[in-house]
Amino acid sequence: MSEPSIFVLNCLNSPKATLKPLPLEQVRVDGYLGSYLKKAIEVTIPSQYELLENTGRIDNFRRASGKIKTDFQGYFFNDSDVYKWVEGCSYSLLYVEEEQREKLQSMLNRVIEEIVAAQDEDGYLNTFFTFEKKSQRWTDLANMHELYCAGHLIQAAIAHYRVTGERKLLEAAIRFADHIDGVFGPSKKRGTSGHPEIEMALVELFRETKDPKYLSLANYFVLERGNGFAGGREYTVDHKPFLQLEEMTGHAVRMLYLCCGATDVYLETGQSDFFDTLSSLWENMATKKMYVTGGVGSRYEGEAFGEVYELPNRRAYAETCAAIANFMWNYRMLLVTADGKFADLMEQVLYNGLLSGVSIDGKHYFYVNPLEDFGKHKRQEWFKCACCSTNLARFLPSLPSYIYTKSDNAIWVHLYEQSDCETFIAGKKVKLTQTTDYPISGLVEMTLTVEQPVRFDLMLRKPSWAEDVQIRINNEQVKSEIQKGYIRISREWDRTNRIQLSIPMNVRLIESHPYVRENVNKVALFRGPILFCAEHVDNPNIDVLTFAVDPRSGFEVQLKNDPVLGKTLFIQGSGHHVLTHEQLYKEYFAGKERKSGGITLVPYHLWANREAGPMVVWLDLR
Numbered sequence: 209m210s211e212p213s214i215f216v217l218n219c220l221n222s223p224k225a226t227l228k229p230l231p232l233e234q235v236r237v238d239g240y241l242g243s244y245l246k247k248a249i250e251v252t253i254p255s256q257y258e259l260l261e262n263t264g265r266i267d268n269f270r271r272a273s274g275k276i277k278t279d280f281q282g283y284f285f286n287d288s289d290v291y292k293w294v295e296g297c298s299y300s301l302l303y304v305e306e307e308q309r310e311k312l313q314s315m316l317n318r319v320i321e322e323i324v325a326a327q328d329e330d331g332y333l334n335t336f337f338t339f340e341k342k343s344q345r346w347t348d349l350a351n352m353h354e355l356y357c358a359g360h361l362i363q364a365a366i367a368h369y370r371v372t373g374e375r376k377l378l379e380a381a382i383r384f385a386d387h388i389d390g391v392f393g394p395s396k397k398r399g400t401s402g403h404p405e406i407e408m409a410l411v412e413l414f415r416e417t418k419d420p421k422y423l424s425l426a427n428y429f430v431l432e433r434g435n436g437f438a439g440g441r442e443y444t445v446d447h448k449p450f451l452q453l454e455e456m457t458g459h460a461v462r463m464l465y466l467c468c469g470a471t472d473v474y475l476e477t478g479q480s481d482f483f484d485t486l487s488s489l490w491e492n493m494a495t496k497k498m499y500v501t502g503g504v505g506s507r508y509e510g511e512a513f514g515e516v517y518e519l520p521n522r523r524a525y526a527e528t529c530a531a532i533a534n535f536m537w538n539y540r541m542l543l544v545t546a547d548g549k550f551a552d553l554m555e556q557v558l559y560n561g562l563l564s565g566v567s568i569d570g571k572h573y574f575y576v577n578p579l580e581d582f583g584k585h586k587r588q589e590w591f592k593c594a595c596c597s598t599n600l601a602r603f604l605p606s607l608p609s610y611i612y613t614k615s616d617n618a619i620w621v622h623l624y625e626q627s628d629c630e631t632f633i634a635g636k637k638v639k640l641t642q643t644t645d646y647p648i649s650g651l652v653e654m655t656l657t658v659e660q661p662v663r664f665d666l667m668l669r670k671p672s673w674a675e676d677v678q679i680r681i682n683n684e685q686v687k688s689e690i691q692k693g694y695i696r697i698s699r700e701w702d703r704t705n706r707i708q709l710s711i712p713m714n715v716r717l718i719e720s721h722p723y724v725r726e727n728v729n730k731v732a733l734f735r736g737p738i739l740f741c742a743e744h745v746d747n748p749n750i751d752v753l754t755f756a757v758d759p760r761s762g763f764e765v766q767l768k769n770d771p772v773l774g775k776t777l778f779i780q781g782s783g784h785h786v787l788t789h790e791q792l793y794k795e796y797f798a799g800k801e802r803k804s805g806g807i808t809l810v811p812y813h814l815w816a817n818r819e820a821g822p823m824v825v826w827l828d829l830r
């Protein structure tokens with residue numbers, strides 16, 4: 209067997225990577241997140257293959273290679289959906305038994321054959337810019353997504369090569385990357401993409417091939433922003449040079465993909481001004497522009513970040529792609545810094561504004577993730593712009609990557625999840641197993657096995673929301689030191705060690721900054737990392753939108769087996785219901801009639817899987 213080497217990000221040799229990812233082959237995930245992974249492989253990936261065929265996305269490649277004569281179908285950036293699916297399907301091959309692997313492999317081979325056949329002699333590959341549109345190549349970088357699609361191709365090809373060892377798609381991606389490198393640069397055609405994405409892809413291609421020209425090109429594309437080549441607009445993050453950015457503005461996915469790419473460049477080059485810019489952008493987003501779900505991009509108009517504290521609930525945009533991008537950026541910042549605040553945010557967005565994007569059946573999606581609704585917002589099987597659905601198809605199969613990392617003399621646990629991993633620390637083979645139903649309970653039983661007694665650190669994330677995390681090692685309570693959000697356990701480990709972690713999972717009431725005017729005098733309920741909401745289907749006799757919760761009467765948590773949602777936590781609270789008037793405006797009257805009663809809440813990421821009806825996250829306070 210060859211050395212495990214399948215990384216989503218291979219930054220083992222990146223000078224600024226404090227933490228190193230573990231290869232996917234060394235991690236098995238089998239709990240709450242594992243159920244999403246399994247569904248992605250069994251349902252999402254195969255069903256999306258059919259949709260890619262039925263919506264003409266794969267035919268666009270057949271058309272470009274001259275195999276069929278039809279019109280181009282759909283949006284000009286539809287190639288990217290196929291590439292994202294290839295990336296997710298490639299990772300999926302790792303986790304399945306032979307029969308399923310053969311099925312996935314044959315879908316993948318068919319798609320890859322069509323992609324490769326559509327490539328031009330000179331390496332160019334984009335099915336929109338063929339035939340009569342050929343002369344328009346690279347003429348509208350601000351709007352036409354050629355570099356964006358190229359980025360997704362490169363990422364898909366690297367994933368496919370890493371999983372299968374087959375070079376066909378990788379060679380095509382390299383030919384296209386070389387073509388791009390031949391066109392763009394400071395002394396060639398100047399330009400940068402209206403939709404970032406190519407930057408992180410080129411850095412990964414540098415990591416894969418070791419050819420420094422790809423890193424230089426990525427660096428160039430980041431630094432060429434602000435010179436008007438991508439439209440000069442805030443929307444395309446071309447209004448200022450990257451190093452002068454201070455605020456998260458413009459199109460959220462574009463902004464976040466740029467931050468991911470710039471962090472990747474920093475991981476390799478260590479240019480400190482990159483990191484300073486990224487840190488202040490992160491502060492701006494995490495403290496002033498992010499929903500409690502971890503979702504970002506509050507405006508429909510331009511799918512964009514709003515002003516500071518502009519976080520409307522019903523009109524929240526919070527695109528699923530932006531949640532995925534937020535996770536991806538925080539993961540990169542975590543690799544640089546080993547600071548738990550980034551892993552906290554990964555967890556926050558994952559369990560709330562990201563998993564909300566996919567239905568419990570694995571084949572319906574949200575593009576937009578509001579925090580309040582009148583009952584009209586429903587999951588869809590597909591979208592004309594399918595960016596979010598296919599982004600979920602590529603992201604979910606990469607989940608095992610984010611649970612553990614290692615550093616010179618430590619193994620790190622970032623996410624609690626039934627799982628195990630194997631790696632070498634201090635030259636010794638180490639196996640770590642987590643047995644837990646987290647986030648249903650906060651109890652995590654770990655077994656750490658080493659070949660021979662050896663000294664190293666076990667770094668366990670202490671969620672910032674958990675006051676008092678208890679740890680027992682081999683049945684003894686231990687005192688531990690906290691280092692940037694991680695519990696550091698430093699010792700010589702016996703061959704077998706039992707670690708028990710108890711994370712308090714009490715119901716927590718969260719309020720927002722008073723400048724988020726919509727949330728004044730309201731609270732949101734969390735239990736552990738999970739944000740709850742109230743849906744009409746669990747509360748048929750009350751109006752959830754106007755219910756006022758009374759925190760003094762306490763909350764009860766129940767684990768129930770819901771026919772649609774499966775094993776699910778519900779929170780019961782009580783309060784009162786104001787019997788409101790029907791008029792839009794009327795003379796104020798203080799002595800409103802109130803009716804006491806209860807309210808049931810369900811994890812936000814599970815909403816809209818059952819009967820449609822109003823939903824609310826921020827509850828009025830009694």
Ligand code: FUB
Pocket residue numbers: 285403461462511527529593595
């Ligand atoms: O433009 C490509 C993708 O489509 C963006 O990332 C999404 O926001 C959607 O507009």
Ligand code: ZN
Pocket residue numbers: 527528529530575594595596597599
């Ligand atoms: Zn999207």
